[in-house]
Amino acid sequence: MARDDTPLGSFLRSRREKVDAASAGIVDHTRRRVRGLRREELALLAGISPSYYTRLEQGRDRNPSREILEALARTLGLDDTERAYLWSLAAPSLTPAQPDMATSRTVRSGVEYLLHRWRDLPAFVVSPRRDVLAGTDLAARVNPAWNAGRNLIEFTFLDPRARQVYPDWKDITLQAVAGLRATAAARRPEVDALVADMRAQSGTFRALWDSHDVYDRVMGQKRIAVDGAGVLRLDFETFALAGSEGHVLYVYFGAPTSPDERKLDELARSMQSPDSPR
Known part of the structure; x- marks a missing residue:
């Protein structure tokens, strides 16, 4: 499966892999071969389309809405610093202008x-x-x-x-x-x-x-x-x-x-x- 190393996709993937599936309410009687949540499981819990979330994590959609970001942050259990970091990756145009390096x-x-x-x-x-x-x-x-x-x-x-x-x-x-x-x-x-x-x-x-x-x-x-x-x-x-x-x-x-x-x-x-x- 294609993987895109965009900062947003990498961050979402790293947080998804840290979520305990059972604690998140996922009932799975099979032997899990992945760490944390699968993409489709995270999408289901966040109330978004699995295909859309896959495009987002793979870097094929880089303009998620405020509602989607909030849903993902809530589902992933992000704290305030992680939430701010997620926003800075997803909406870089909203970050302040950079000062002169000198x-x-x-x-x-x-x-x-x-x-x-x-x-x-x-x-x-x-x-x-x-x-x-x-x-x-x-x-x-x-x-x-x-x-x-x-x-x-x-x-x-x-x-x-x-x-x-x-x-x-x-x-x-x-x-x-x-x-x-x-x-x-x-x-x-x-x-x-x-x-x-x-x-x-x-x-x-x-x-x-x-x-x-x-x-x-x-x-x-x-x-x-x-x-x-x-x-x-x-x-x-x-x-x-x-x-x-x-x-x-x-x-x-x-x-x-x-x-x-x-x-x-x-x-x-x-x-x-x-x-x-x-």
């Missing part, structure tokens, strides 16, 4: 000033393709990946230090790729070259990218092995900076009164010389 790599002077003032927090700004554009001195001290000029994806998959820096490296890789995919559809010109390069250089990245998992973590916690300080368990929050550049500010911190907060404070104090100009 502009997207420039951090506003006011943001740079704030980062300079935040001496006791690991904080940094990334572009849609996960380039670190600016950060606090403490960010670079805590994690070499959080240094201006680095790329978070390249560090995670290609830098041998990543497995030492991230005790939970496997989880980090899953989150990194799923988050990048959440960004990719809306800002493809900025992300495509990175994805192609990473697919060529890292089999792990390629396998995760081809799994089509997509979600965006706006907050969470990571364990970071910090040279001279041991493993710190740091929470983080993200803040989308206003503007067309798509910049995101990451801020890491230890839980209040925790040993991690104390160690982070000690690191910050050790970097501050009373004689250094501020």
Whole structure:
């Protein structure tokens, strides 16, 4: 059977294969030879024509209606991030115009000033393709990946230090790729070259990218092995900076009164010389 590797078709197929048929209400007394739902089963559950769904997944129809997209999202159990990703693939003409690439790599002077003032927090700004554009001195001290000029994806998959820096490296890789995919559809010109390069250089990245998992973590916690300080368990929050550049500010911190907060404070104090100009 013909297969079309359009982004929309690949995403729909990957989500269909993850749905448990029995949980979806499919009664099948035969030995199933496919993962998840068959095309005709998904079409039936979504209330659309099996032949139309086949054309959609194979890339022979690329203009589904709002009603069809909503029916598919509901049947596949997509969360908000996956639903937004589905829409960005199915209706790319509705995505915002892309900013100039050079502009997207420039951090506003006011943001740079704030980062300079935040001496006791690991904080940094990334572009849609996960380039670190600016950060606090403490960010670079805590994690070499959080240094201006680095790329978070390249560090995670290609830098041998990543497995030492991230005790939970496997989880980090899953989150990194799923988050990048959440960004990719809306800002493809900025992300495509990175994805192609990473697919060529890292089999792990390629396998995760081809799994089509997509979600965006706006907050969470990571364990970071910090040279001279041991493993710190740091929470983080993200803040989308206003503007067309798509910049995101990451801020890491230890839980209040925790040993991690104390160690982070000690690191910050050790970097501050009373004689250094501020």
